[in-house]
Amino acid sequence: MAIYTKTGDRGTTALVSGTRISKADPRVCAYGDMDELIAAIAVLRCSLSDEHQALLRRIQENLMWASAHVATEKPVEKLKTFSDDEIVALEKEIDRMTAQLPPMRSFVLPGAPRSAAECHLARTVCRRAERSVIALQDENEEVLRAACYLNRLSDYLFTLARYQHLESHICEDFWLP
Secondary structure (H helix, E strand, O other): OOOOOOOOOEEEEEEEOOOEEEEEOHHHHHHHHHHHHHHHHHHOOOOOOOHHHHHHHHHHHHHHHHHHHHHOOOOOOOOOOOHHHHHHHHHHOOOHHHOOOOOOOOEEOOOOOOOHHHHHHHHHHHHHHHHHHHHOOOOOOHHHHHHHHHHHHHHHHHHHHHHHHHHHHOOOOEEEE
C-alpha cells in the first residue's frame, strides 16, 4: 500500500465511515490532537523505566481505539468498544503512585528531571485533546468515554510527573506566589 493516495491534496480526508470532510473540521482536529498525544507518550516511553512501559503502551492502544471512535460521525460496529476498566486502571495507578508522594503544597512548575518534563508536556497535549473531543459535543457513548479517559489520563500524567521526581530524588519545583 502506498503511503500517499493524493486524495487529500485538496484539503479533505476520509472518516472511518468513508465520508470525506475538510482537514480543518473539528473532528479531524480532535483525532489529530489524540494522534499527537500518542506520539508524545512515545517520547515519554523513551525516558521511563521498565516499570511504566506496559501501561504506557496500553494507553497508546486505548488512544488509538478512542481516536478511531472520534474519527467517525456515527457509531461503527467493527470498532472495539471502549471499556470503563481502562479508566479504572488509570485510577488505580494514580492511587498507587499518590500513596508514595508527599502532599502538594502549591502548583508545580514543570522541570527536571527530563522524564517529569516530558510527562507534563504529554499532559498538556492530553488536555488539548480532551478539549477538542468535548468541543465536538458528540453524544456517542464511545466518544463520551474517550473524553472521560482523556480527563483521567491527564491526571495520571501529572501524577507520573510527580512520581518521576520521587524516583530521581530531585525535589519538585513549586510555584509559591
